[in-house]
């Protein structure tokens with residue numbers, strides 16, 4: 001079997017997703033703007049993921065510190081733990097883990113919500129009620145996801161670092177002030193800014209993929225489940241691909 | 257009221273999905289104040305027909321005049337204006353399940369009439385809920401309602417804009433026979449009270465017998481036969497007879 005005929009569905013899918021994304025940009029910048037729905041979605045999306053992101057961030061920080069410790073002790077550099085953990089969390093682990101949790105929580109819920117709205121004709125009903133469903137549902141949710149993920153990432157970084165501080169204090173006494181100074185002194189803009197920017201892209205990927213899968217959901221309740229599931233899978237893969245691109249781009253810019 | 261004036265005229269409507277030809281030169285007139293039932297078996301393209309009328313689907317060819325305007329040629333803004341005058345009752349009700357009954361009913365009002373006073377909205381919501389006999393459900397969620405109640409709320413949401421035409425997509429499908437009968441009677445009452453013209457698509461012979469003024473039979477994508485219930489019942493055509501036996 002030739003490669004391209006096996007990969008055909010994937011290529012088709014990428015094509016439709018690209019068209020969907022272009023349509024997003026066309027519709028997002030044209031009136032009428034659905035501001036109140038956007039604010040509502042920002043609140044819903046941010047609030048829904050808050051506790052989960054907080055919990056996982058805390059555990060990540062704590063565990064990372066405890067796992068690193070034996071090797072650091074072996075080389076006699078345990079004093080460098082705050083600096084190392086700080087860089088690891090801010091640059092990579094904070095954005096990526098938060099984005100993956102976000103994909104699991106928000107990507108699937110957008111996929112399922114729009115999917116069931118499609119199947120029960122609610123999207124058609126919006127259209128006949130003088131509303132452009134693409135603007136009202138897709139644009140608002142995608143924008144809300146794009147805007148909220150960076151906020152969650154900052155929060156998650158802070159909570160992870162606090163978890164790491166507690167992790168250090170299991171073995172030795174270190175004041176929070178000293179821990180904080182050690183983390184901040186070793187962080188440059190070069191660490192924080194690209195990580196912050198890439199989380200916008202992660203948020204956008206989660207939002208647009210969730211909407212895409214839901215908006216074109218197949219008939220039947222099983223189609224809704226499939227939309228939710230494949231939204232998470234696809235968004236997670238995109239997060240890793242974007243992460244790969246982000247590191248290349250930052251590296252290039254740093255060289256300049 | 258002039259009952260010889262057509263409000264919807266469909267000429268040679270064709271619609272196919274790939275090689276699946278659903279509507280094949282279909283013709284139909286709906287006159288003002290009339291209760292017309294389009295009868296066809298499941299999968300015959302009834303939903304496709306009324307989705308073309310309201311502009312949710314684009315026909316491949318043919319003309320659909322609603323109040324004299326050809327739907328496939330309308331701009332977005334014109335389409336919205338037309339949709340404010342033509343109600344659509346979805347087969348699956350399509351109530352927004354994240355909203356309360358009140359918010360569901362307010363939605364088309366607030367979206368179609370951009371500047372509308374709160375007081376007027378409340379009055380209209382109360383009025384349509386009264387018409388369908390469900391005033392007490394105003395703060396409930398759709399999930400808390402029974403199938404028949406959901407159908408009534410969906411009908412109330414359609415009525416709130418006081419449409420001149422209502423399109424019903426299988427209003428009794430999925431309901432038990434008694435509830436179905438209540439919905440049929442409600443449709444007739446609404447028709448009298450709001451003076452609408454109705455286009456009902458269905459395969460429910462009880463509905464056809466009780467509510468239809470005129471019947472159009474959609475068979476093989478065409479308008480196969482039309483007439484009153486008693487005329488069609490005695491027809492010699494086997495395809496028509498199949499519905500009545």
Ligand SMILES: Nc1ncnc2c1ncn2[C@@H]1O[C@H](COP(=O)(O)OP(=O)(O)O)[C@@H](O)[C@H]1O
Pocket residue numbers: 273276278296297298299300301302303304305
């Ligand atoms: N969006 C669509 N894409 C492809 N085929 C469709 C679509 N909508 C309806 N069809 C096909 O059109 C035919 C008629 O469907 P429909 O109008 O829903 O039947 P019914 O008379 O039961 O309402 C069916 O064969 C269905 O598969």
Ligand SMILES: [Mg+2]
Pocket residue numbers: 302303304347425426
């Ligand atoms: Mg149907």
